[in-house]
Amino acid sequence: MSEPDSSDGTSQTEAALELIRMRIIDLTIGPGSRIDERLLLRQFGLGRTPAREAISRLAAEGFVHIRPNRGGVFVRSLDLDTIKQVIVAHQLVESVVGQLCTLDDDQLGDDLAAIQKQYRTVVSAGSFLEITALNERFHLRIIDTLHNEFFAAFAVSTHRHVRRLLMYLYRLEQATPVEQKRQFALNLVEHHAIIEAARTRDHAAFAKLLPEHARATQDRLKRIVSSGTVPNLVIDLDSGALQTGPPAGRRSDENAGKGTRPGTSPEEPNRPRTRRPTTK
Numbered sequence: 001m002s003e004p005d006s007s008d009g010t011s012q013t014e015a016a017l018e019l020i021r022m023r024i025i026d027l028t029i030g031p032g033s034r035i036d037e038r039l040l041l042r043q044f045g046l047g048r049t050p051a052r053e054a055i056s057r058l059a060a061e062g063f064v065h066i067r068p069n070r071g072g073v074f075v076r077s078l079d080l081d082t083i084k085q086v087i088v089a090h091q092l093v094e095s096v097v098g099q100l101c102t103l104d105d106d107q108l109g110d111d112l113a114a115i116q117k118q119y120r121t122v123v124s125a126g127s128f129l130e131i132t133a134l135n136e137r138f139h140l141r142i143i144d145t146l147h148n149e150f151f152a153a154f155a156v157s158t159h160r161h162v163r164r165l166l167m168y169l170y171r172l173e174q175a176t177p178v179e180q181k182r183q184f185a186l187n188l189v190e191h192h193a194i195i196e197a198a199r200t201r202d203h204a205a206f207a208k209l210l211p212e213h214a215r216a217t218q219d220r221l222k223r224i225v226s227s228g229t230v231p232n233l234v235i236d237l238d239s240g241a242l243q244t245g246p247p248a249g250r251r252s253d254e255n256a257g258k259g260t261r262p263g264t265s266p267e268e269p270n271r272p273r274t275r276r277p278t279t280k
Contacts, residue, residue: 098210109199
């Protein structure tokens with residue numbers, strides 16, 4: 001028996017998957033949060049079977065961890081290790097695309113320009129989730145020209161995780177609105193350069209621009225951490241956690257007495273402290 005469709009023709013599982021994924025990406029369901037099946041049923045109006053199947057798919061995508069012995073399902077943390085993995089995967093994707101894209105798609109430049117026009121509008125409106133959606137669409141349009149389903153699947157997965165990371169960085173950047181505005185303006189300039197390289201079929205410039213543009217995420221994170229303008233931004237080098245909360249060494253009321261150290265999420269057990277890495 002086939003699964004009933006929702007009103008727009010998608011299956012209930014697909015609808016549930018998209019809904020939960022978006023709530024994770026936009027940080028409504030925060031990093032490290034426990035996903036309560038009853039909450040999904042009650043708050044989001046999902047059926048039990050579609051909700052469970054959606055959770056399994058999200059686990060395969062790397063957005064959640066299923067830990068039955070620790071109380072259920074937890075959203076993947078945005079700790080330093082996860083952030084590094086996302087940044088490396090993103091830069092790898094864009095580097096490969098820059099090398100492999102032949103720029104022989106006559107419609108590519110015009111399509112990217114149309115997306116850029118919408119991107120400029122949502123940047124002006126400060127619509128963070130829409131900014132990440134259009135940025136993803138911009139880059140996936142380029143990846144479509146490779147006609148490689150296996151690489152495209154990896155790129156789609158990577159860009160979804162990039163969206164969540166960008167949402168987190170954009171929120172932190174709100175403490176420095178002038179700098180954030182400058183960063184978005186820089187993104188627009190870089191997108192424009194990519195569009196022009198595609199239109200003129202300048203492969204050398206295109207291959208250089210894409211990985212340089214991907215490094216912007218890493219640069220934004222470094223700028224936020226080094227600026228000191230986000231007073232409660234904490235990096236715990238022992239646990240590898242990145243958080244906005246009480247400084248390391250202090251417990252919030254919520255965590256007091258729960259057996260977890262500051263900088264760890266509920267999915268992570270207490271771990272022995274490891275040697276603090278040497279910074280260069």
